[in-house]
Each structure stands twice: as structure tokens, then as C-alpha cells.
Amino acid sequence: MPAIPDDRSPPPRFNGARYCLEENARLRGDKPALVLAGDGGRTQVLTFREIDRAVRGVAAGLRDLGLAPGARVMIRMGNDADYVVVYFAALAAGLVAQPSSPQLTAGEAAFLMQDSGAAAVVAAADCPLDPEACRGRIVLRQADVARLRAGPPLAEYADTAADDPATLVYTSGTTSRPKGVLHAHRAIWGRRPMHEHWLGLREDDVVLHAGTMNWTYTLGVGIQDPWARGATTVLYNGRRDPGIWPALVAAHRATLFAAVPSLYRQILKYADLPAHDLASLRHGITAGEALSPQLLAEWRAATGKPLYEALGMSEISTYVSTCPSVPVKPGSPGRPQPGRRVAILPVEGPPRPLPPGETGLLAVHRSDPALMLGYWNRPDEEAAVMRGEWFVGGDLASCDADGYVWFEGRNDDVMNAFGYRVSPNEVESVLAGHPDVQEVAVTELAVRDDVRVIAAFVVPRSGAAPDRAALLAWCGERLAAYKCPREVVFLDTLPRTPNGKVQRKRLAAGQGTA
Template structure:
């Protein structure tokens, strides 16, 4: 329903979420009851080793372990509604902590293992988390916080399992994720338990997911793309999910597709591009793969054509955001129109609104701000303690994420960029102000502006435009090293460009768009 007529009642038209709803129960209870011995999770640490050596969990085992962790957390004194930060790589412990917290009514905060201790400490402080689950080798800037290590997670699993799952309502807080804020500071996006129900339009509208599927996802758990596509949705459909937590070598992905018999593979376009460039796909048996899924970045027509030629498989694209996950996509049985991420998924109410204001959707062919109706069950509860930023994204009955778009006469969406300065780095939204703040204190930098620049027709990178201090010798390597010490890897500029001055408006505001086009 991309462009509703005035006579049509606007709003989400999919099946209504039950009033009593818990994500962990929704994902695990049915599988544990109807097919307890079916494999739900495979964790691979070595892509070269036989699959029999991988860590495997059945639905029955996973359901019991999650309820044990939930019981352990409650026994440790945590109360429903409290936040627990998770700072781990893609391991079964991460999954057990995340779903165990949900099963107990506790609110997990999945975070990136790439964050520096200072960045992680900001999330910990801003969220007012009661504890943090840490993997070996990871640390926090603050020491005055309760921590869970791998041994502690193991001890939690020794508790007698809860008899069922916490009785939570659909609108109760479920989990908290952080994304870039307009102020330059990361902001928390608080999701309700109904968010998992809000993913149901993706089952047919993007994946074509079946109980027999084996999902291999290449992302990290701090991202809703991975949590949803890699864990929540396969388990809600009784499918098998595969995680990889070994060395990050692009060569492992076709090996894993073959070894695990993956029927679905999910990644960002950049990884598909690397696979095509560095891997010999003809040397691997990918016959089980039905199609690939991609989100986070725009899928270029050239990449789609290259993947089709190399594999004979389709790539189905989706567009989404942390506040609502994906809501526009292509899927099996749909025509793929190169350059478009597809149509609103079944049941979604999506429109394009005038940039200058108003709630009446624009007509086909007109460009405006992409908006999702606030009745969508996948939409966030709100921004954590950021009422000012929350007020900016709602316009009456619509949520506006900042993307410029138009719909054609057949309902396909066409992307026209961002209305703000947020950048896209490997699928993560990154605020230029956050990167600028980290670089601005470098002793050799007088001024700095950060923006995306396009290096190829289908590839863009984060670049820092630097006005050096008068007494310094321009040294890009020093600035890059400084960034690596203060920012997660995906936030760091890939290029430093020295300039004499920064372009500004008459009011003194830096014109980042002028830099990106220079």
C-alpha cells in the first residue's frame, strides 16, 4: 500500500500481534515442542574442519538452555526491565544471553565487538545497564560495573530452567540497540517484544523462508539485520541457522555454503562483491543455495548481474533501518527491477511525504521523505532518553527515517539518498559528527569534516577532509592511526584528504555535500 487513496484506512494491515507476547517464546517454544531433536543452531569456528566438529544445538537443547540462563539471571537478582549489555563475538553464549534475557523479561543491549572500550563505556552509561557480558580479551573503560565472563554464563546454565517464559505484553520493552544520532552521539533504539511479530511480512516478502531452510548470515549480532535474519526469523520458522566465528577470511563463505548446505545466505553487498572478486565459486557446490539476501547498502545492477552470471542464483534486496528493520524488499516470485530495492512488504503501510511538511502521501513519481505508518508492529517504542530526537522523526501518524525516495506506478521504490548527513559504512549508519569529534582533538588538525565519497559507481567510503595546523606536516597515517584508537573499525575514515579550507554556508555551517562532490 505504497500510495493510499484518501478513502483507504491507513495503517498496518497484517495479522495483529497477540497482546501477550515474548520474543524468546515465539522463536523457540514451538520448535522445542514439535521438533525437539531438529538442529536449530550450528556454530562453526573452523571452516576447514568437518562439520561434525562444529557446535550444534537442537531446538530442545536451545529452549532449555535459554530458560536456564533466564532462571540464572533472575536468581542473580536482575529484575524484569533492567538492561544487560552484551559485548561478545558471534558465539552461542551471545545467543543464550540475548534470548535468556528476553525469556526473563530483562532487556539485552547487543553491542559491537569492534567498539573501543571508551565507545562501549558510553553505551553502558547511556543505557544505565546493570551489568555487561564480556568475552575474553574484551574490556570496558569503567571497572565499576558487574561483569559476566564465559564461566559466569556457564554457571547461569546450571540453574533449573524456568517453567516457560516471562509473561510480557507485546508493547513491553524487549531489547535496546544503538545507532547514530543527529547530535553525533549514538542513540538507543528501544524495541518492544512485538518487533519479532513485525518481522512476519519478511517471511514471504523477502526470504521465502521455509522450515527446511538453512540460513547462513555473515553479519555480527549487534546489528538488527543479523539478530533478525540470522536468529529470530529462522527459529520462528523452525529453520536452521549457521553462525561463523572464526578468522575473517572472505574465502570461508563459499566453503561454508557448501559444507552446511546453506539454502539462504545473507550479507551486505560489499561482501558479495568481495566473494565474487576473491573466490572461485565454480570450485564449490552451491546447488543447495536457493538465493542470496542483501541489505544495508544499495545493490548495484552490476553486482546483481555479476552474481547471477557466477552462480545462476538471484539476490533479493531489502531496505530497512534500526528503528523498523526491513520493510521494502524483493522476494521469490517478484520481478526484480535493477536499481530498486523492491516494494513495501505485504501488510506494511509505507508512503512518501512532502519534504517541507504535511501528512498527505505524494503521488507516483514524486520524490519526498520515505515514511512508515506508526501502527507497524516492527516500529520501535522510541529513542532511549532522547525525546528531542524522537520528536524529529514523527509527523502525525507517520515515522520518517530520513531517506528520500519515490514510488513508480507499479509500487516499486526508488532511492534518492539521505535528507541528512548520515553515512553508510558496511551497512551501519555512521554520524559524521561522531567521527569529526574523535578526529578534531588530533594535535595536527585545525578543522575537519567527514563525509562519504564515491570511489566507484557502486562503492563509497568515509573520507576525512582535514585542514592541518600551520606548524604541522600533513600526515594521513598518523590521523588514520588516531581514528583506529578512538573509533570502531567501521566508523574510521578510509581516506584522509588535506585541504586549505572547508566549504561553508553564509552562516558558517560546513557543506559536507560540497566536499563529497568535489
């Protein structure tokens, strides 16, 4: 790959798909780009040349459908190669890719396509679509994608500006509905500090990622980053068994393995680690949840391999991390990556960075090329996260004298469920619709020192006796699985402030009124 310049700013004309694919197809066309591992040893391998050709074919087909530059293309597919192809094809055509989870219900997906104004929806057969929400939109199924892949390819990637919109991802915030985070093409360029200062990424690496393609953690660390360096990606689309991951590392000679802490914990509990050769693995990568010192020590003891953590979010991905050249301090996600402007700001008052040791809001300067363009049609929420020249995402933290960040919790009530941000308001609004529920509050609940789950605290209507299983089933019909509560606690009343606001922190601390 060409030498990476020292400057932080991308070229004025920049296309994220071209950056990841064009040079790779020319210089290393026969090298495996994407390896999809399935059940029973089933494997699909696509080279950089094949991926580039497929992306250009679908991009040309999307343009031929009459989609205008910047039109949103919602992707509602499973964990397969077409997901990757359609994502990069949208960027290649100058459109905006809108990844979504196949776990979403038809109602949740309908809200996203209506809120975004998606012009097209690309969906797998087993991903339900609301017919009314699809009215007036182009709907493509996988047979259509296959036809476009085989069609005449796009001659040139779209000549987009670095600041042109490229990706729209929806994330939970403090409201009852997810909000769209709009990223520019430059966001892919802005990930480059992570390559050296978190992943330790090299061209000869084989990166195994445990996530699904719709997740920004997977799209970024599992696909965009390896391809930006000419490395190979391995993803798994078989049965979700924690015991499979050591076998996949051994079978594909993976050098880096990326997952959330919850999965590392499950691997230690359920996998037969000594039965697999992990000699190829240099280290593990972890993000999405806090890595506890206990889990870090247990993984090291069991495998002899280090784990390198990072802290980030949908609006800017990761910007604080450890890496092979940054020693790990257990309990800290690390230091700001070189080239990042990171500060701790007061919760209230002028946005003047605080000195080491003081707790405040973790902030990133708005000049960072990886920072979002903004929230989709949410100017009020966008204004709320900008403090002068700084973006603040709600994380409370402090920095020590060595520059390490120490996470101190959230300044809002947003929860973290296995690496996904979940709004308690969204879950509460669903449960409040149950006929037996008078009041409800949702928060995280610690079930172990390093394990937290979503819990619903329910006040039943007078004379009603709601069943825990029925409430969970109610949620399961209306929410993606990762948003659903794992625990239901019945109370006589909810704890409130003198002004009537529910005190979720008291519920999380077990101070509800039974």
C-alpha cells in the same frame, strides 16, 4: 509450526524468546537450531531443545541476581553461541537485551552502558571494559554464563506484554553520540511480512548469514526469522576470508545466504565459485547497502542465483523488498511488503502522501508492529522523526506506478559503512581532538561507481603537518573499526555556506579547496 494468522497485531501477551524457542523445543527438539562453523571445519551444533534449555538456565540465573523487570543487560561478546543464549535469556526473563559490537573500544562501550543505565554487562575476556564505567553494575564473564546455563532452568518464559521493552540497540544519528533504539517484544512478530515477501523462508531452510551476532541484520534475518519458522541457522566465527562463503554454502547445504552487497562483491573477486557446489542455494539475501545493478548482474552471471534486496533500518528493520514472487527491478530495493503502510511524504509541510514519481521522505505508519517504541531518553530526536502518524527515517525516495521504491539519497548526513550507519559528527569529534587538526569534515566518498568509503577532510593547524597514518591510528584507538575513515584528504579550507555550515555534499563531490 502453527498456522500464521492473517492479522498484523501480535497477541496482547507476547514474549519474543518464547515465540522463537518454546514450540520448536517441543515439536522439533532434536533439529539443529544453530550451527557455528569455525576454521578448519570445526563445527558446533546446538538443537532447539539445547538452546531452549540454555536460555532458560541463563534467564533463571539473571533473575536470581536480583535484576528488575526491564533492566538492561549489555552484551559485549564475540560471535559465539553464548551471545545468542544471553540475548534470548534476557527476553525470556523479562529484561531488556542490549547488543553491542565487540569492535567497540572500551570508551565507546562505556558510553553505551552509562547512557542506557545497564544494570548488568556480560562480556567476553577479550572485550575490554572500563572499570569506572562498570562500577555499581553486575559484570559477568563467560565462565559465569556457563555456570548459569547449567543451573536450574526458568520454568516459564516471562509473561510480557507485546509492547513491553525487549531490545535496546544503539545506532548512529545526526548527533556526535549514538542513540538507543528501544524495541518491544512485538518487533519480532512484526518481522513476519519479511518471511514470505523478502526471504521466501520455509521450515526446511538452512540460513547462512555472513554477519556477526551483535548486528540487528544478523539477529533478525540470521536467527529470529529462521527460528520463528523452525528453520536452521548457520553462522561463521572463523577467520574473515571472502573465499570461505561458497565453501560454507556447499558444506552445510545452505538454501539461503544473507550478506551485504560489499561481501557479495568480494566473493566475486576473491572466491573460486566454480570449485564449490551451490546447487542447494535458492537465492541470496542482501540489505544494509544499496545493491547496484552491475553487482546484481555479475552475481547472476557467476552463480545463476538471484539476489533479493530489502531496505530497512534499526528503527523498523526491513519493510521494502523483492522476493521470489516480486520481480526484481535493478536499482530498486523493491515494493512495500504486504501489510505495511508505507508512503512518500513531502520534506516540508503537512504529511500528506505524494503521488507516484515525486521525491520525498520514505515513511512508515506508526501502527506497524515492527516499529520501535522510541529513542532511549531522546524525546527531541524521537519527535523529529514523527510526522503526524508517520515515522520518517531520513531516506529520500520516490515510488513508481508499479509501487517500486527508488532510493534518492539521505535527507541528512548519516553515512553507510558496510551496512552500519555512522554519524559524521561522531567521527569528526574524534579527529577534532588531534593536536594537529584545525578543522575536519567527514563524509562518504565514491571510490567506484558502486563503492563508497568514509573519508575525512582535514585542515591542519598552522605550522603542523599531520601524517595520514597517524590520523588513522588516532581514530583506530578511539572508534570501532567500521567507523574509521578509509581516506584522508588535506585541504586549506573547508567549503561552507554563507551561514558557515560545512558543505559535506561538495566535499563528497570533490569540490573541496586544496
